[in-house]
Amino acid sequence: MNEQATTAASNTSRMIEMRGLNKWYGDFHVLRDIYLEVERGERIVICGPSGSGKSTLIRCINHLEEFQKGDLTVGRLPMTRDIKRIEQIRRQVGMVFQHFNLFPHLTVLENCCISPIWVQKKPRQEAEAQAMQYLERVQIAEQALKYPGQLSGGQQQRVAIARSLCMHPDVMLFDEPTSALDPEMIKEVLDVMVELAHEGMTMLCVTHEMGFAKTVADRVIFMDQGQIIEENAPDRFFSDPQSERTQLFLSQILGH
């Protein structure tokens, strides 16, 4: 009885759990024995050289990539190959992409409403009111009736964040959200992400913005060649990197 209660408690505070995740592209071993636990409300930054598997890792969480071995639990739901389960998990997990991936044939407002209306079956008016609320939060409400093609990259990415939030996700995944942006637009997107972090959203961010990692991350994870090489609190991670590869990586991205 007591035991059951404790496992239930630990289940509610644990958001994501990966146990021995392995993935191959053909013969290429992209993810090797990944063990990762993310608590509710935790902010995690994942960094590493390109091709290290960091994007693949977070794309496994909403099954945009399939892994071949290991266990993954999101919320309380174990990931299976069952399409209903996958869709159930995706409804709890928001994702922001490097190239925004807004729907160009829909207005900003429609982008934010389409899933609440069609997936969550919300009445249109309610979905629109809620979308306007989130668009206001990312400070782009005045553009609601424009098409994505008429917005700047930074504005598009903020809309993409609002679109994800409209589904009320438990976790937000960010896949290099600022890599495709012009330098002067990075800040407006990071500001939104920082605000989101302060509100207690569980976040996994693949990013090279080390300033962001220092201000909001609870943990920084360094990946190389499909493995988690090092994971630490940001101050320790930057001031005292343990492995040689981490040191090399940090010297390369902070050195100039």
Add this chain to the structure above:
Amino acid sequence: MTHYKEMIPERPAPHRSIGPLAWLRTNLFSGPVNTLVTLAGIVLLYWLLVPTIQWAVIDANWLGSNPEDCTSAGACWVFIHARIGQFIYGLYPSEEIWRINIVFILFTGFITWLGVPGLPYKRGVAIVTLLVFPIIAYLLLHGGYFGLPRVSTHRWGGLTLTLILAVVGMVAALPIGIILALGRRSSMPIVRSVCVIFIEFWRGAPLITILFMASVMLPLFLPAGVGIDRLIRALVGITLFQSAYMAEVVRGGLQAIPQGQEEAAAALGMSYWKRMGLIVLPQALKMMIPGIVNTFISLFKDTTLVMIIGLFDLLGIVQAALSDSRWLGFDVEGYVFAAFVFWVFCFSMSRYSQYLERRLHTGH
């Protein structure tokens, strides 16, 4: 030393003086070669156009009802005039032609309603057009119900038949084509192979062969006494043939949509059909408009091939009229008329598609 510049105020662009003369000089007479080409073009146009207009308009005979009324050297449009009823309605009994007219009027009305932007109830009208109108059209044209005398399909012909074949072919081929294209991209091996085999089979055979098979071979395989109407067989053949082409056009459009679109839709929890129906297909269809209309136009012209199985579409009936012994020797007029009618339909489709493309453009 500090060095900075004041903002330069905005200035109007330099004035461009392009009057008609300047336009002529820059576009038609900009050098000796261009001048020569321009002059040659004018001569060629003159040489082609003047006799054509002379024949078709100036010297043409417009009035009358007999071959004897055609006296001058130009075209004898009297022939077309005398036969126009047959060209449009085929061998449909003349006292029942009002039924075809009602179908024409209804069809034009529905299409106009759907095609003109800003009219209300588009969705309702679309559903009526797709589901209710075909039933009304069939009941009216075929008859045999509600006291309407039955007109069997072998009396259908002319432009009416051409339009029936083309419209049914287009409307039925598009959804089948979409399903086939999605199936060909499916990750399920059986679905994929069935679609690939279907598409490649129908695309590989000439339409003439398919119509022939439908009309000559198919009855051999059916049990004795079971007959399928010739028109239905032609319709099924044309539809399946066109849907294979349509599938490839649609597949091209689907491939042009970035993978990220489907991923973003999936990440928002949408199921496969929602991803396709709400995100991928609307974008792909917009891109495919030129390809789809191109297929429609070629289908519209391909309907003339039904002549081979004894159906008299517009061209077939014109040809039949040419062999009337009273009206011998008006082949050119007949074919020019048929070509003109086909051209008007195809050109309108092409213009409408260009207009649609511009209207649906959302700046991406």
